Amino acid sequence: MRAFLDENFLLSNDTAVRFYHQFAKDMPIIDYHCHLSPKEIYEDKRFNNITEVWLYGDHYKWRAMRANGIKEEYITGNASDYEKFLSWAKTVPMTIGNPLYHWTHLELRRFFGIEELINEKSAPYIWEKTNDLLKNDEAFTVRNIIKKSNVEVICTTDDPTDSLQYHQKLQECDDFPVKVLPSFRPDKGLEINRDGFLSWIQQLEEVTGISITSYSTFLQALRSRVEFFHSVGCRLSDHALDTVVYEETTTKEVETIFAKALNGHKVDECEERKFKTLTLIYLGEMYAQFGWAMQFHMNALRNNNTKMYKILGPDTGYDCMNDSRIAVALVRLLDSLEQKGALPKTILYSLNPNDNHVIASIIGSFQGDGIPGKIQFGTAWWFNDTRDGMVAQMKTLANVGLLSRFIGMLTDSRSFLSYVRHEYFRRIVCNLIGEWVENGEVPNDMELLGNIVQRICYYNAKEYFSF
Structure with missing residues (x-):
């Protein structure tokens, strides 16, 4: 019987032990999606x-x-x-x-x-x-916790209206070597029917100095913020596409839809899909121009408990997996960008593991441009962030695509102690590949497989984001 959490925790064979201790354990961490506070990092809370x-x-x-x-x-x-x-x-x-x-x-x-x-x-x-x-x-202190965890890059999640003042201040700190970079999360600008949309538009006007009186000026304001975020080091966007939509439309149609919303009216479901479709395509084109990666977090069903939502608000533990179909709309969205020659590097996550093979097969339809793993099947997310969930995601990717080009783990966390999740993930990666070796499914080539382990743990992400 093994001791709980011994040095070979989650490593079930000798090959896995070698992979972890020789190749994975000491790799730096690139945490390319989290919800940490840049203010708390700057203030060294x-x-x-x-x-x-x-x-x-x-x-x-x-x-x-x-x-x-x-x-x-x-x-x-x-x-x-x-x-x-x-x-x-x-x-x-x-x-x-x-x-x-x-x-x-x-x-x-x-x-x-x-x-x-x-x-x-x-x-x-x-x-x-x-x-x-x-x-x-x-x-x-917060900064020393981060350094102790061997973190090299942190990408926070930031609204387009954010001043990014703490990111800018951190870049002036010579005594803190960790890069803390913003990520562009324009969800509030896409939810045209949600309460607060017009107040968010007002905030966007204030930070850009652009009077948003039409859809074209709205896009101009978004571009202004993308340019600003890029100047502060942003190289990723992030979208909570709880329901993936695609609806053929024209700029003229969406101008009318946007004007309707600006006048305080709700738009119908078809109009909402048209607005989101055209806006996502515009944003995707911009991300490609700036060399960013685009993240889609799909199939979450949020704020299910109305009683508790009214008391506590969002992000308080009352969400679940959704089971909406994603394939057709997602493919059409990606294909629209591809036809324009403007499909950026893209990372796809679904909260529903039933989508694993769907995503793994979709990404293979849009790889190219000489970029290894240009379209990524993102790491097991949220309710799938378990040993079984991680293994299922990686096995699916290996079966249908290239696990060797996978950009690996992120914390998606609000806690500065969550970096142990990278250790957890790395042990699971090593055990999975170690099992393949032990079963004679892959050669016992430590140079080849050790390199793949290190790429999944660190180098793939570093190269993918050009950090």
Whole structure:
């Protein structure tokens, strides 16, 4: 029987052990999609206690706590930070089989040197030790946590109206070698029927100085922000395409649709699809011009619990997988850009694993331009960010495309301790390829396979984004 979380955790054979310790373990991290705060990085924030760094904003943990019968007061409510921590400590033993169990204990070990299992009994000790380190040890400022994790690049998620002031300030910090770059997330500008669309348009006017009185001036304002983001180092966009749409239209039609929305009227579903289609094509053309990569996060069904949405708002743990069909609309969207010679590097993620083979086959239809892995099947996302989910995504990619050109892992996290997820992923990659060697499915060529492991862990992403 092996010890829990030993040095060969998740590595089931000797070849996997060699891959991990010789090739993967010490590779730098490129975290090309996350939700970290550039302000907190610039200010080199210190956390008052473990609850702040662990539980504030972490809807993965909130969902588990609710499933364990914890009252909302001890999750997002007015309970003290210690009471919330105790509630999480009571929940962790119940998460066996969920990656949260592994991630939680990896974070305790890698950052705090704590090997005790967290539970209600050990909670007081863990609370005291972690808080003492967070408050008093210089290794636990945000920047030092990032450096300890061997992070080379962080790409945050930023609205087009953001000033990016903290990204600019970070670029002036000679004592912090990590690149913190923005990503362009224009979701609010695409959701023409959503409450807040007109107020967002006003914000866009303010930051660009462009009076948005028509669809053409709207596009002009978006271009202005893409140019600004590019000047601050942005090389990625990101779109939450919960439902993928495509509808043939003309600029004249969309001008009329946009004018209708500017006058405070809702547009119908067909009009909304036309607006989104033409705007996404325009944005994709711009991304290609600037050499950016475009990310599509698809098939999420968000804010399902109306009662709790009214109380807590979005991103609080009440989302799930959607099961809408994506193939036809996605192919037509990509093909429209390809026909213009303007399809940028693109990364496709779906929250529904039933889409795995669909995505893996679609990307093969649009590879080219001499760019290795130009169109990527993005890493297992959100509810698929598990050992089984990662293996399923990589096996599908290997079966249908080129796993060797995969750009690998990201945290998609709001927590500065989440970099252990890269370790988790790397162990899984090494074990998967190690199993193929042990089974005689691929040659025992350590030079070839070690290079592929390192490319998946680091080099593919570095080359893909030109970091």
